[in-house]
Amino acid sequence: MSKLIDLQSQIASLQKQADEIRSKEFQATIVEIRQKMQAFGITVKDLQSNKAKPGRKAKSTAAKPVKTAKVKKSTAAVAAKYKGPNGETWSGRGLTPKWLASLVAAGSTKEQYLIATA
Numbered sequence: 001m002s003k004l005i006d007l008q009s010q011i012a013s014l015q016k017q018a019d020e021i022r023s024k025e026f027q028a029t030i031v032e033i034r035q036k037m038q039a040f041g042i043t044v045k046d047l048q049s050n051k052a053k054p055g056r057k058a059k060s061t062a063a064k065p066v067k068t069a070k071v072k073k074s075t076a077a078v079a080a081k082y083k084g085p086n087g088e089t090w091s092g093r094g095l096t097p098k099w100l101a102s103l104v105a106a107g108s109t110k111e112q113y114l115i116a117t118a
Contacts, residue, residue, distance in 0.1 A: 082113045089115075 036042070048066065080089035088099045096104075104110060 080115055082110065083115050084113060 045064065045066065078091040078093060081092035082090040082100060084090075084099045084103070086099070088097065090097050090100060100110065100113065103113070
């Protein structure tokens with residue numbers, strides 16, 4: 001047999017051994033973690049936050065739903081500042097649109113496409 005086939009069979013054998021060890025130690029690890037959580041008063045909420053407080057007293061083990069912060073999105077439309085030859089518009093915010101970038105690359109300037117303000 002080739003060295004590659006031998007190595008692949010060794011890998012498969014070692015992976016099987018690792019899976020067996022993992023399954024044997026899994027339950028014991030869960031029990032150990034729960035004991036430490038109870039001893040230190042750690043809750044699931046503490047694990048999910050980055051601001052764990054040391055020395056807290058143990059609380060109820062019932063999990064409370066996690067509230068998520070709502071992000072306020074701006075819905076106000078911004079007036080167009082640039083207008084292209086085919087009617088395209090751009091407010092001047094964010095990345096330069098492809099239509100304007102290609103015109104600038106061809107030798108035009110952004111200022112040529114500014115919309116005159118009253």
